[in-house]
Each structure stands twice: as structure tokens, then as C-alpha cells.
Amino acid sequence: MSRIETDILVIGAGSAGLSVAAGAVQMGARVVLLEGHEMGGDCLNYGCVPSKALLAAAKAAHGQRHAERFGVANAPGEADYAKVMEHVAGVIAEIAPVDSQERFEGLGVTVIREYGRFISPEEVQAGETVIKARRIVIATGSSPLVPPIPGLDTVPYLTNETLFDQREKPEHLLIVGGGPIGMEMAQAHVRLGCRVTVIEGETSLGKDDPEMASVVLETLRAEGVAIEEGAKVAEVSGKSGAIEVTAEDGRRFSGSHLLVAVGRKINTDRLDLEKASIATSDRGRIEVDDTLRTSNRRVYAIGDAAGGLQFTHVAGYHASVIIRSLLFALPAKAKTAHIPWCTYTDPELAQVGLTEAQARAEYGGRVEIATFAYDENDRAIAEHHTRGHIKVMVVSGRPVGATIVGHGAGEQISLWALALANRLKMSQVAGMVAPYPTYGEINKRVAGAYFSPRLFDNPLIKRVVGFVQRRIP
Structure with a gap:
């Protein structure tokens, strides 16, 4: 049995673990990374990457069958399923080197391709190696939930x-x-x-x-x-x-x-968490505070392992939060109000912050709803993507949530994530100039829709304008 002492031990080489390992080692920390399965985790191998590659192939087939609206003859759009899945595999293979063992070893990370389990509050065994670490990060992700359905x-x-x-x-x-x-x-x-x-x-x-x-x-x-x-x-x-x-x-x-x-279940079965005095909920979720620390002060849990929103971008965000604590001993807390998510159907469905129902439940009559439809956007009309609209929930002039259904909603929602993260006002969004013609104008136009009643339906504004006009020489 060999022994290693390190500054930071990361358990799991998915999105969360890789982000911590790369950031920490490049800023001078000694890092050991454990992974008993695939480098890159679920996102690269079974989730975000392959599913979006498959959707892209399906969209191409669908587009061929519906080209006539552009004056182009429809085609059968027949898909060779095996070749489509080879396309998916090719996309994974192209991205894989970024998450590979070779790349991380090149950065200076000690990579051990074994599952880890706690043997004490500060020690983890992985195969024939025991690692003692000043700080440990659990980033084991999640896997498909298979319910106990009879048969x-x-x-x-x-x-x-x-x-x-x-x-x-x-x-x-x-x-x-x-x-x-x-x-x-x-x-x-x-x-x-x-x-x-x-x-x-x-x-x-x-x-x-x-x-x-x-x-x-x-x-x-x-x-x-x-x-x-x-x-x-x-x-x-x-x-x-x-x-x-x-x-x-x-x-x-x-x-x-x-x-x-x-749904998903958190991958904690192999960890022997009780040997490290790490508390879990009844459903197996690792309990963490708002700094993502567990009940063991040496140990953090991030990404899916921390429960909550299970998205790759959340895993990356969690990594950025704990890097401050791990490397600089600075306080940092994870928040959720500015975290967006998207369902990548066609049309896409994206959300950040509160939905309309949640906003009304929290703020009651103080909530104002601003909307704008895709069929009023010139680019959407030109490309026949007019199905959908945006809805922004506003309280005291600040957005508290946004929902978008329509073409490219996942791209559009980023502006509202920025707005919520920085507590921007609707006036600041309205002041943005978007190039014409783009889908991005939808965001500016919905901000305009919020202000329109205040400007165009306000008798006082009209009296002031009339007064000024009568006195202009």
C-alpha cells in the first residue's frame, strides 16, 4: 500500500472535479484526482455532449423534410441511425482530449484511475493508494435513477x-x-x-x-x-x-x-461517507452549507454531489466558488438565483430566476410581467422561427426572473442571468443596443415593452411633451 500527501484531493473527474483540479494545480497547489470510470464524467460521455450531437443530427433531418417554406424542395431526410450514432461518438472523441488523463497530468495533477472511499476524516483509499489531503472535494456527480418498477x-x-x-x-x-x-x-x-x-x-x-x-x-x-x-x-x-x-x-x-x-441519483454509494463523519439527507444527498462545505470541515461537495440544480454549468460555478476557499482561505458562498437552465428541444425552453408563479407567490401584487413575441422579431420572421415568446418578471424595476421559449432560448437567457447576477435594472437592459436583425433584439424589446405603458399611456408625459413642443421656436 502506497501513501500520498497532498493539498487537495478531488474525487471524480466530471465537470466539477476537472474544473477544481485544473484551477488549483495551475495556481500552485498539489492536486490528486481520482476517477474510477470515464474522464469527463456524465456530461461528456452520456449527457450534454452526446445528446446535443444527436439533436443536431435530428434537426438536420427535420430541416430537409421542411425546406419548402424557403423555396427549396423538400427531401426525404432519411437518417442512417448507426451513422448518426457514429457522428455522436465522433463529437465525444473530438472533445475528450480536453478532459483526458494526459492533459491533466501535463498540468501537474496526479491522476489515479480508481474509485475512492474514505477511511478516516482526512484520508481516502483508491485501489492500493492511500491519500491524505488538507482539503477534499467530492465531485462524484450523478447517474440515472432506475426506479423499482415491477418487471x-x-x-x-x-x-x-x-x-x-x-x-x-x-x-x-x-x-x-x-x-x-x-x-x-x-x-x-x-x-x-x-x-x-x-x-x-x-x-x-x-x-x-x-x-x-x-x-x-x-x-x-x-x-x-x-x-x-x-x-x-x-x-x-x-x-x-x-x-x-x-x-x-x-x-x-x-x-x-x-x-x-x-431523474438522477447522486453517486455516493462507494464513498463510505460515515467514516469521514459526512452527513447526508434521507435521499442520500450530501448536506452542505452555503460555502459548499460538508459536516466535515475538510471536505466540500460540489456539482450534482451537493444536490440542488443538476447542470454542468452549476458544477463549473461551484468549482469557481470553492477555489477561493481552497487556495486563498477567502469566504465565498454559492447562490442559485442567477443560475439559468435550458431544455434543448426545438423550440428551446430556458429559465433563470423565478417563474411567474414563483414571483407572484413571493412578491404578490408587486410583480409586473413584461412579454414580447418572437413573431414580432424580424430575424425570426425571416428564418421562420416565429413560435415562442419571452416573459420577464419585474419587481421595483429589477428583473427577478425570465422565461424564454423559442429559437435559441438557451443563448438568449444568458443576458438575463447577467442581469440577475449583477442586480441590473430594466432601464439598463433597455439601454442596450442590439445589432439588427438579430434574435437578441427580443431582449431589448421586452425591456421596451416594460416601459411602454409608463411612456405612451401616461397623461402627464403627454402634457409635458405638449408643453415643451408649444414653446420650441
Whole structure:
């Protein structure tokens, strides 16, 4: 058994862990990084990267079949599913060197390709190595939640960790779960020529603004996705190529393939957290304070391991927060009000801050809602992307939340994340000049919509203007 002493030990080489390791080692800290599975974690290998590559291929096929509106002849848009998945694998391979063991060793990080487990409050064993560290960062991420559905263990099923290994196109894909992952994969597969049925126990995209989510759901239904809501799964049966899902209310759904997309579970099973006196919640989430420290003062938990919002950009943000504490002993707290997220369907659905319902619950009658529609944006009209709109929740002249459904919503939401992070006023957004014609004008125009009643429907303003005009020589 070998022993290593280090300044910082990072457990997990996903987005969160890699960000900490790269930042810390380049600023002079000794860093050991543990990873028992794939470098790059879920985002690179099974999540953000492959899913967006698949959506891009599906969008290309869909575009060919709907080119006539531009005066271009429609084409069949037939997809070779195996080649599409090779495209996905190629995208992963192109990005992988950035997250590779070789790159991080080149930076000076000691990389050990083993899972780690605590053996004391300040020691972790990884294979035949024991690491003692001044500070330890748990960045083990999450993995697909597989619920205890009767019969599920008797049939072949896919998760996001196995879907991208598929080379045979599903004839009829059943998706259990109507959240962002389920809906993205539903649209991707229906555009690639599969039949798709989404089976959701409650409401699809239920964590989002229902008015805005309905735009996405209507689009998916129009493209051929069958969305069955209020269908809690009671049983799964069948065999490869012939799978049946039975809901509690008796509805039955038959398909060739099954994708389980009902949520995520935090990867803490291997860690032996009790040996480090690290407290967890009943659901296995590591308990952290607002500095992301655990009940063991030497140990931090970041990214999905810390619970809360499970997004790659949150993992990177958490890394930036704790770097201040790890390296400089400076106070730093993680916040959530300015964290955006996006569902990458077409149209996209993006959110930052409070939804309309949340804003009204918190601020009551003080909330004002500003909206602007995509079909009033010239660029959207030129490119036939007029479905959607933006909604901004405003209190005392400052935005407290924004929701966007429409083309490029994930890009557009960044401005509102900036506004919330820096407590900007609507007047400052209105003062922005966006190039014409761009989708970015939507953000300026919604700020204008907020001020329009104050300017154009105000009798006092009109009297002042009239007074000034009568006295101009």
C-alpha cells in the first residue's frame, strides 16, 4: 500500500472535479484526482455532449423534410441511425482530449484511475493508494435513477448511459419520464424516423412555467410524439423488440425499445461517507452549507454531489466558488438565483430566476410581467422561427426572473442571468443596443415593452411633451 500527501484531493473527474483540479494545480497547489470510470464524467460521455450531437443530427433531418417554406424542395431526410450514432461518438472523441488523463497530468495533477472511499476524516483509499489531503472535494456527480418498477429487471431497457451505444434504430421508442431528458430524446428520435411515446406519471416538463412548456409540448405532439400524462407506471413486461408498459390506470403502451428517464441519483454509494463523519439527507444527498462545505470541515461537495440544480454549468460555478476557499482561505458562498437552465428541444425552453408563479407567490401584487413575441422579431420572421415568446418578471424595476421559449432560448437567457447576477435594472437592459436583425433584439424589446405603458399611456408625459413642443421656436 502506497501513501500520498497532498493539498487537495478531488474525487471524480466530471465537470466539477476537472474544473477544481485544473484551477488549483495551475495556481500552485498539489492536486490528486481520482476517477474510477470515464474522464469527463456524465456530461461528456452520456449527457450534454452526446445528446446535443444527436439533436443536431435530428434537426438536420427535420430541416430537409421542411425546406419548402424557403423555396427549396423538400427531401426525404432519411437518417442512417448507426451513422448518426457514429457522428455522436465522433463529437465525444473530438472533445475528450480536453478532459483526458494526459492533459491533466501535463498540468501537474496526479491522476489515479480508481474509485475512492474514505477511511478516516482526512484520508481516502483508491485501489492500493492511500491519500491524505488538507482539503477534499467530492465531485462524484450523478447517474440515472432506475426506479423499482415491477418487471423492469426482466426486460432490456436503456438509460442515458447506454442509449448512445445503440446502433439499431428503434422502431417504437417508449420513454418513461417527461422531463427535459425524456423530451429532448423524444424529439430527436421522432425526427430520426422512430415512433415515440412518452409516458409521464404527472405533467410533462412539470418544473417549468406551464404556459411556456405548453409551446414545446404542442410542437412535439405536432411532430408525432405521443405524450401520455398522468400515467404512473405499474409494471413492465415483454422482451427485446416487444416491450409493454402498463400504467396504474390500466393504460398499456407497446414498443420495441424502452428508455428510462425519470431523474438522477447522486453517486455516493462507494464513498463510505460515515467514516469521514459526512452527513447526508434521507435521499442520500450530501448536506452542505452555503460555502459548499460538508459536516466535515475538510471536505466540500460540489456539482450534482451537493444536490440542488443538476447542470454542468452549476458544477463549473461551484468549482469557481470553492477555489477561493481552497487556495486563498477567502469566504465565498454559492447562490442559485442567477443560475439559468435550458431544455434543448426545438423550440428551446430556458429559465433563470423565478417563474411567474414563483414571483407572484413571493412578491404578490408587486410583480409586473413584461412579454414580447418572437413573431414580432424580424430575424425570426425571416428564418421562420416565429413560435415562442419571452416573459420577464419585474419587481421595483429589477428583473427577478425570465422565461424564454423559442429559437435559441438557451443563448438568449444568458443576458438575463447577467442581469440577475449583477442586480441590473430594466432601464439598463433597455439601454442596450442590439445589432439588427438579430434574435437578441427580443431582449431589448421586452425591456421596451416594460416601459411602454409608463411612456405612451401616461397623461402627464403627454402634457409635458405638449408643453415643451408649444414653446420650441
